[in-house]
Amino acid sequence: MIHIVGRGRISQFLRFFFTHFTIFPNRYFVTILFSSTITLIKYIKHHHRASSPMVIGTTPINKILINLISKASNTFPILLSNNFNISLVRFMRILSSKLFSSSFFLTDLHSIHKKDSPSGTSLYLANLFKIKRIDSIRIGYQSGTHIMIEENNIPMRTQHTSYTPIDFLPGLSMAIRLLQKKSMGLYTLSDI
CATH class of the missing domain: 3.40.50.720 (NAD(P)-binding Rossmann-like Domain)
Structure with missing residues (x-):
């Protein structure tokens, strides 16, 4: 059961x-x-x-x-x-296998119905990587999206989105x- x-x-x-x-x-x-x-x-x-x-x-x-x-x-x-999104687990494994020398900014986009801000996933990413700042945005019916932007001479943007439960x-x-x-x-x- x-x-x-x-x-x-x-x-x-x-x-x-x-x-x-x-x-x-x-x-x-x-x-x-x-x-x-x-x-x-x-x-x-x-x-x-x-x-x-x-x-x-x-x-x-x-x-x-x-x-x-x-x-x-x-x-x-x-x-x-x-x-519980398996693709997010894979996403984090790929990111953690890289040696990032700089820190990141993280944007946490979710729908207005998301209760926690920043999301638990964003807090987890902040602990895993060098996150300088988390911007949490709650708007409309936005799918859960986490965007990490590396802060160095050549900016790198990495994004993960969960579209539906x-x-x-x-x-x-x-x-x-x-x-x-x-x-x-x-x-x-x-x-x-």
Whole structure:
């Protein structure tokens, strides 16, 4: 059984998708959280007794939540990701394999319905690379786009866009399948 926690756009999409399409055997048990940090804390504390896998896509995640999630992962498997788009994971691998000597500016474009600003993905990119500044823009129904511009003599622009919540399904499916094989531990999409 797949249990979706959250009231946002992504949670609603996932609830609809998993209600109308069967892509996993009934023996798969997982809780998927795209919710507020308060709900996340409540579920992790309650979930200790259930010990079934948990996928967390809640942002922003602070050090207190990381400690709580790490402690819980000693009891049941957890996959934590701020973005389930597999192409973004590949995008970050390519960027991190390059040796960038300068810093970056990051533009974070999302629709007006995006609640966190900057997005969790932008904060992750800021930690991964030398990001000098993040400009978060919320406009219309803009797809989630992250544009990194390298600041050096020859500017380089790198961009990644997620067009629809369907873009997250392959990564989420891979996460669910990975966790079914684990008894405990903390994982990311990089582990897939």
